[in-house]
Amino acid sequence: MTFKSFAQDSQARIESYLDRQLADATLLDEAIRYSVFNGGKRVRPALVYATAQAVGLSFDSADPLAAAIELIHSYSLVHDDLPAMDDDDLRRGLPTCHKKYDEATAILVGDGLQSLGFQQLSLTPAATIGATLETLCEAAGPNGMVLGQAVDVASAGSALSYEQLRAMHRAKTGAMIVASCLLPAIVAQVEPAELAALQRYADAIGLAFQIQDDILDVTSDTDTLGKPQGSDIRNDKPTYVSLLGLEGARAELTKLHAEAMSSADELTGDSAALRGVADYIVSRVL
């Protein structure tokens, strides 16, 4: 199976699973579904399933983990787009939640999606639920993703060093990518060495993903991106391209890809899909 078909299968699987999980109709249901089913690439669920394959966890057991990660990722996008945060009108070519509905709805949709994300973990085995909950909360909360967004908002317009930018991204996007690889491994109760290799793999691709984002922001066009081309530069956001130059950023990307591949080598199981994710991240065009 090629990685492209693995990624497509992962995407179809999580779309279908989330569709069934979000079937309850409440006042917020339409806005919740609008924010979850928005044409997202489902990179994090693909990582969850790819890791599940590498650690011998069934895809049925991985479903709630993938959903937990994706619902929390979805909440973060809705809140990051708010006027008080990044103030984005478009996401993937469509109006953001607060433009389609209103700000109060967007705040509540994000809040609700976070609860729904953690709720998915209640469907996982009792033996590991404490550890998965602890790991996901650390990744999502004020030591992880929320901290990263706070640093990002606070640092707009100021000069960050490469190390500061990397620390910000490790929290803002890296922590949830690492969690995508750790959760299935925790449920499968793998050995510590296997967990450490997955952590190194995920650290590398998490940073690579962000660097590729920054490269695409300056090399791709608005239609392909689904948001205005060059918007990070115009918003005075520090990026890897502004710090390292375009060629420097591409060299760093190549190095991180090699790191991810050598970490995948250390895994005892079938790491083909994890390698495929790493290849995809450095070669993607949107």
Next chain:
Amino acid sequence: MTFKSFAQDSQARIESYLDRQLADATLLDEAIRYSVFNGGKRVRPALVYATAQAVGLSFDSADPLAAAIELIHSYSLVHDDLPAMDDDDLRRGLPTCHKKYDEATAILVGDGLQSLGFQQLSLTPAATIGATLETLCEAAGPNGMVLGQAVDVASAGSALSYEQLRAMHRAKTGAMIVASCLLPAIVAQVEPAELAALQRYADAIGLAFQIQDDILDVTSDTDTLGKPQGSDIRNDKPTYVSLLGLEGARAELTKLHAEAMSSADELTGDSAALRGVADYIVSRVL
């Protein structure tokens, strides 16, 4: 022990526990602590400890449950105060989080507090963590508190019937009050009949709490309330007082108090503190 001293002990206990749990220093730490340690009465933790006493759960085991509830309650206050929601400048006489800091910080503080709340459940016994997580997520999420706030925001300025107002409050504030009584009972693995009695008790005091809020909004003064007196009326919010009249609301409060007491009678354990909470709710002046 009088209920007053039980409530004071509960308050001191949860303040100290939260102080230790929130010791990590991050960029958001100051704003998180500002929003959690704000002179709150800690009614929900008192309910958790009172229920723990009734079901024979140790207070040490109840600490993370009380913290989970209070952290999620704290997040909801920070988000409810935002300009796009209730647009409140003051809470308990102090600037609300977005006035003290800014809107982006308040959004992120709320988001972070929700993660920290669920994280507390990772400290509870493996045998019941799935059930407590499911219960707390249902109470906090888009079928519970978040739904209630959405209905509340959407219904400002429109006429609600008593049944509609009651359904809104059952979601907005009732669900988390019920969860405060169910979580310790779930961890203690009580019989279904005991759980049902606690549910009835909590339903009654949850509604009573809201009715007393509405009564205080028109009978108390701004200094005592810590927010402008009569603000619900001015904001065109439907209240029990506007629907039932002041005397009608007081009569309903008396009926709910009796319901709570008769439900407490059905419990086999020491329900003195739960009775004390019910007495407090109908007699409180702020």
